[in-house]
Amino acid sequence: MLTLTRLVLAPAVRAWVASKTDEVESCPRARDTPEWHSPGVDADRVLLFGGGPAVGWGVLSHALALTGSLGRVLSRQTHRGADIYTVPVPGLKAAAARAELGRVGLEGYDAVVLTLGVNDAAALTSLASWEQELRGILRMLARRCPRNARIFVAGVHPLRSIPVYDGPLGSIADSHARKMNAITARLCAELRNVTYVELTAPEPGDALRFRDARSYRHWAEELAEVMAPQLNQL
Numbered sequence: 001m002l003t004l005t006r007l008v009l010a011p012a013v014r015a016w017v018a019s020k021t022d023e024v025e026s027c028p029r030a031r032d033t034p035e036w037h038s039p040g041v042d043a044d045r046v047l048l049f050g051g052g053p054a055v056g057w058g059v060l061s062h063a064l065a066l067t068g069s070l071g072r073v074l075s076r077q078t079h080r081g082a083d084i085y086t087v088p089v090p091g092l093k094a095a096a097a098r099a100e101l102g103r104v105g106l107e108g109y110d111a112v113v114l115t116l117g118v119n120d121a122a123a124l125t126s127l128a129s130w131e132q133e134l135r136g137i138l139r140m141l142a143r144r145c146p147r148n149a150r151i152f153v154a155g156v157h158p159l160r161s162i163p164v165y166d167g168p169l170g171s172i173a174d175s176h177a178r179k180m181n182a183i184t185a186r187l188c189a190e191l192r193n194v195t196y197v198e199l200t201a202p203e204p205g206d207a208l209r210f211r212d213a214r215s216y217r218h219w220a221e222e223l224a225e226v227m228a229p230q231l232n233q234l
Contacts, residue, residue, distance in 0.1 A: 027210050030056030034086035036063060036071035043081025044074065044231050045108055049101065050115035051092035053154065053199070053219055058211030062086060069213070069220035070113070077228035093119045094133035098140055106144045110234055111227060117156040117184070121177035122165070131183045138191055150230045151194045152223065155181040161201035162210050197226045 034056075037043075048054050048067060056065030067086045075082040089100055094116055106112065114137070120130055134153075141151050156177040160170045181198070188196035202211070202218035 027057055028060055029090075030059055030062040030065045030067075030088075032061050032063075034062045034067055034088055036068040036082070036084040038071045038075035038082040040075055040079070040081030043083050044078060044110045044234075045083045046070070046074070046085070046111045046113060046227075047104070047106065047109045048084055048086040048113045048115070049089075049104065050087075050097070050113075050154075051089050052115050052118035053157070053216070054086055054113075054115040055088040055090050056216075058215070059213060064213040064216065066115075066216045066219055069216040070223055073217070073220040073224040074228060074231075077224050078231055091119055092116065093123065093125065094130060094137065095125075097133070097137050101137065101140065106141070106149075107146065109145065109149055110231060111150045111152060112141060112145060113152045113154065113223060113227075115154045117177065117180055118159065121156050121159060121173050121180055124173065124176050125180075127179055127183060130180050131187065134184060135187055138187060138194055142191065142194075148234060149193065150227070150234075151191075152197050152227055153184055153188055153194065154219075154223065155184060155196060155198045157199040157219070158201040161204070163204070195226060195230065197223055199223075 048070065053066050056062055056067070059065050062068055067084050071082040071084040074084075087100070087104055092100065097116055116134070116137075117130070138151065138153075145151065159173045159177055160166045162170075165173065181196075185196040188194045199219055199222055202215035
């Protein structure tokens, strides 16, 4: 019944999301070098990869986006330096993530942070497909990352917190995202050095920008709270 319901609703939700494309594309986003370096000894090297929060929607610099926010908050909590290198991929879905990651060097990182699922939730990607793709991504990271590197998978934040997606059909995508997050948390719990991190809705921002620096500070705090204790063990 769940699969039938998804198949019936998916075309309507996808058409609704597609109708928002112009609004999304007109939104400011960070387009400068996606790096941040917080000074300090024994700096933690972190790769931030994905769509959604990693892209920097609503701000014009990665210094104000999740890249810079995570670097500052993480450094404050660990009392070490933090070098954040971001690979932002707007529109990324899990089915394409392995190929995108395959082009990224993973050597030398202490941690990898994945922000996947926003676009899959909006497209009502089947839960079976989400699980299969995410499992493949995590297995690939386990093979290619340094043995002691920590992997953090951010959950899909509430989609209705994005003003353009705040509507009845957004509630359907939100519900689907929660089911995806449950699968993500389970897969992370099964694997060594892989941790799921719940992302909650930040305070509402400017409707024309979708997000602002406060949003990214909010998510950086949630990520760093989980990441810092693990990185302190390395």
